[in-house]
Amino acid sequence: MNRRQIVTSLSGLAALAATNASAAGFSAPDKAPLLPIFNPRQYGATGDGKTLDSNAINAAITACTQAGGGVVYVNPGTYLCGTVILKSNVTLYLEAGATILGSTNIKDYAPKHLIFALNAENVTLAGPGRINGQGPTYWKKIDKPPITDDKRWTAAIHDVWGYNDRPSPMIEIAGVTNLRIEGIRIEDAPGWTMRPYNCTRVVIHGIAIKNPVWGPNTDGIDLTGCQDVMISDCIIDTGDDAICPKSEDAEGHEGQGCRTAKNITVTNCILSGCCNGFKIGTKTEGGFENITFSNSVLYNDDVDFPSRLNCGISIEMVDGGYIDGLTISNIQMRRARAPLHIRLGNRSPRKHDLPQKGIRGVMIDNIHASDAIITSSFTGIPGMELEDIRISNVHIDTVYPGKKEWVKKPVPEVENAYPQSRMFGWLPASGLYCRHIKGLSLSNISFTAPKEEWRPTVICDDVSNLTFKGFATTPIVDGLPPITLTDIDHAWLTGAAAPFGSKALLTVTGAKSTDILVSSNDAREAAKLAEVGDGATANAVQAEFNIGKAKK
Numbered sequence: 001m002n003r004r005q006i007v008t009s010l011s012g013l014a015a016l017a018a019t020n021a022s023a024a025g026f027s028a029p030d031k032a033p034l035l036p037i038f039n040p041r042q043y044g045a046t047g048d049g050k051t052l053d054s055n056a057i058n059a060a061i062t063a064c065t066q067a068g069g070g071v072v073y074v075n076p077g078t079y080l081c082g083t084v085i086l087k088s089n090v091t092l093y094l095e096a097g098a099t100i101l102g103s104t105n106i107k108d109y110a111p112k113h114l115i116f117a118l119n120a121e122n123v124t125l126a127g128p129g130r131i132n133g134q135g136p137t138y139w140k141k142i143d144k145p146p147i148t149d150d151k152r153w154t155a156a157i158h159d160v161w162g163y164n165d166r167p168s169p170m171i172e173i174a175g176v177t178n179l180r181i182e183g184i185r186i187e188d189a190p191g192w193t194m195r196p197y198n199c200t201r202v203v204i205h206g207i208a209i210k211n212p213v214w215g216p217n218t219d220g221i222d223l224t225g226c227q228d229v230m231i232s233d234c235i236i237d238t239g240d241d242a243i244c245p246k247s248e249d250a251e252g253h254e255g256q257g258c259r260t261a262k263n264i265t266v267t268n269c270i271l272s273g274c275c276n277g278f279k280i281g282t283k284t285e286g287g288f289e290n291i292t293f294s295n296s297v298l299y300n301d302d303v304d305f306p307s308r309l310n311c312g313i314s315i316e317m318v319d320g321g322y323i324d325g326l327t328i329s330n331i332q333m334r335r336a337r338a339p340l341h342i343r344l345g346n347r348s349p350r351k352h353d354l355p356q357k358g359i360r361g362v363m364i365d366n367i368h369a370s371d372a373i374i375t376s377s378f379t380g381i382p383g384m385e386l387e388d389i390r391i392s393n394v395h396i397d398t399v400y401p402g403k404k405e406w407v408k409k410p411v412p413e414v415e416n417a418y419p420q421s422r423m424f425g426w427l428p429a430s431g432l433y434c435r436h437i438k439g440l441s442l443s444n445i446s447f448t449a450p451k452e453e454w455r456p457t458v459i460c461d462d463v464s465n466l467t468f469k470g471f472a473t474t475p476i477v478d479g480l481p482p483i484t485l486t487d488i489d490h491a492w493l494t495g496a497a498a499p500f501g502s503k504a505l506l507t508v509t510g511a512k513s514t515d516i517l518v519s520s521n522d523a524r525e526a527a528k529l530a531e532v533g534d535g536a537t538a539n540a541v542q543a544e545f546n547i548g549k550a551k552k
Contacts, residue, residue: 025363036070038063040079047077047180049101052108054081057092064090066296069122074098074129082108082466086117086125086173094129094184102133106165113172123173124180130466131171132140135190135215135259138166147306153337153373154422155402156274157306158239161216166190169222169454182206189218193238197250198225198259208235211473213240213274213307220273222246222251225259225286231266242271242298244279247286247321249351258352262289269296274307277336281316281419285351288323293331300335301508305373309418312369316343316419317359320350338421339396340376344386344436346415360387364394373400380436381415382462392443402430407480411435429484437463444470451475456507457482464511466491475499481531487512494519498526498548505548508541509534516541523548 038060041047045056047192048255056078060072069089082260084100086092090347092115096116102114114133117123140374142162147155176199187210194209195396196202204221211218220236223229236242243266249258277298280288300308303503312333317323333339337510344359359380376396380386399453406408406426411433427433431447434440447457457473460466466488474480479501487510498505498521505523508516513536523529529548532538 003178035456035488036052036064036067037227038070038072040072040074045079046360047075047079047098049078051077051080052082052103054084054108057081057084061085061087061092063091067394069496074100074127079443081114083110083113084115086115086120086123088120089122090127091124091301092129094127096128098127098129098130100129102167102170104134106135106167109167113169114167115171115173117178118174119175121177123176125171126180126182128183128185129186130187131393132187133167133170133183135166135211135218136187136192139163139216145487152305154309155306157214158216158274159306161214163191163216165405167332168192168217170249171195173197175199178200179203180205184546185210187211189215189350191217192219192222194220195222196226197222197249198257201230202226204229204231204234206233209238210226212239213237213239219244220271221262223264224248224250225261227259227262227266229267231264233268235270237272238546239274241276241279242273243269244276244281245288245291245538246281246283247288248319249285250285258286258487260287260289261291262287262549264291266293267295271296271298272300273309275310276314277309277312279311279314279316279332280326282347284317284319284321286321287354287356290325292329294328295330298333298336300332305337309336309340310407311341311374311421313339313364313374314341314343314419314421315359315362316341316345318343318345318347318419320352320354320357322354322356323359323362325361327363328367331365331367333369335371336369337372338374338376339367340352340364340378341374341391341421342386343419343423344380344384345417345419346381347418356536358384358387362388363390365392367394367492369395370397372398375429375431375433377421377424377427377433377444378437378440379434381413382436384436386437386440388439389437389447390441390443392441395447396431396462397448398430398453399450401450402426402455404454405475407455428455429457430455431457433459436481439465441467442469442471443467445493446472448474449476451477453477455485456480459486460484460488462512463491468493471496473499475501477529479503479506481507481526482492483507484509485513485516486510488516489513490515492517494521497522498524500525502526504531507531508536511535513540517544518542518546519544521548
């Protein structure tokens with residue numbers, strides 16, 4: 001701890017000590033506290049968990065901001081609340097043992113959020129205390145038929161739960177400059193847990209979010225249209241997406257509009273749930289620029305498929321916006337159904353005439369994913385290709401074997417469908433499926449699959465400027481070649497190793513396949529280097545310096 005931190009800490013402790021002494025009936029010290037302190041109990045709060053205390057807390061916040069700013073200090077106790085409105089230059093500090101408990105009466109919320117701020121500056125929500133939204137009181141079971149065994153891989157446990165009118169997002173912070181949320185434990189949100197919306201200079205540090213995995217639409221942090229953001233050291237376990245940057249025109253905030261989400265760093269987090277760990281979209285009406293996600297763990301315990309992450313990392317752009325500059329690195333995943341998903345689609349009419357559209361400039365590095373069941377996929381649509389996608393140092397361990405009939409299964413375009421990793425059904429590749437991409441680099445990627453796996457490991461279809469350096473996988477039933485290249489324009493495959501018993505290292509198909517260089521690969525365990533056919537001509541492939549039984 002540096003000198004400034006020590007001085008700040010001592011100042012805060014002195015101020016809180018003075019307030020506690022005053023609240024307990026002791027005389028005030030000769031000198032005023034170093035920080036202005038406002039205690040909601042002095043404005044009528046009881047902290048008994050039964051009396052509605054939001055009016056008293058709001059009165060303390062109003063007095064604090066009118067005095068030029070300071071700390072609204074919430075003593076230990078349970079404070080039943082409707083909407084609490086944060087204002088400029090106010091820190092709402094929840095002491096250890098202090099809980100803001102959301103009312104179960106929707107009429108106590110105006111607007112329909114437990115914590116709310118609009119068009120303010122220098123707003124802080126901090127402390128070791130808790131915020132509990134009593135979410136389960138708003139939820140109701142939906143009369144749906146039980147999930148059959150053949151659908152469990154694609155279901156979410158919250159699908160059988162609906163909800164009554166509820167305060168959501170539970171914490172809504174809109175148009176705030178200089179926002180800090182730190183140390184708080186947040187639990188049982190009735191809907192979305194937290195949405196910073198069109199905020200600038202945001203720090204979210206060291207918070208814990210815990211919602212039931214079956215809670216409907218209980219996202220963790222839905223960061224919408226925010227700029228200059230740091231999210232770090234957070235633990236989020238919830239019933240929907242854990243961290244989800246968005247860009248959209250949200251309802252209810254006049255004049256806020258749709259801003260580019262940019263300059264966002266998410267790091268050192270532990271994420272769990274039953275939808276996506278880290279997800280961009282939806283909505284994706286505007287732009288996303290300069291975003292990093294790093295040094296984090298995404299996991300589920302050994303639970304049934306509907307209670308697991310649908311996808312570890314899902315990058316979606318389907319509403320006319322764009323992504324330009326995204327880096328993901330140093331991620332450990334366990335039991336995410338699909339580790340990686342990138343989707344460019346065309347779900348809804350464009351609301352904004354943006355000069356830039358699509359997805360480009362995505363770099364994913366150092367990913368280890370175990371116990372996956374759904375194939376990772378990177379897909380655009382015809383005329384809307386992904387651009388400049390670079391994947392390196394990735395290992396994916398799949399535990400669900402693919403069936404023989406899936407190998408020839410056509411993959412639908414479904415360009416206007418809701419984007420998710422399971423949107424295509426079972427894919428014809430076991431590890432990675434890539435389609436409609438301009439500029440794809442795959443470097444040092446490896447896969448393991450069950451011995452009953454029938455599908456090729458990697459399929460690239462309608463990809464131009466493909467660089468594939470370094471590849472390994474486990475054997476496939478019937479010796480199927482592990483790599484399939486279809487309609488590939490300009491590619492270089494090098495440093496790949498054929499698994500034992502393969503008929504070939506790769507299969508090349510499609511009349512559009514051309515200018516494919518296959519060099520310096522290890523085909524010793526394969527009967528031959530490549531199978532070329534189904535529209536592809538022999539001169540589409542040039543082979544050099546490979547080790548194996550035959551060049552082709």
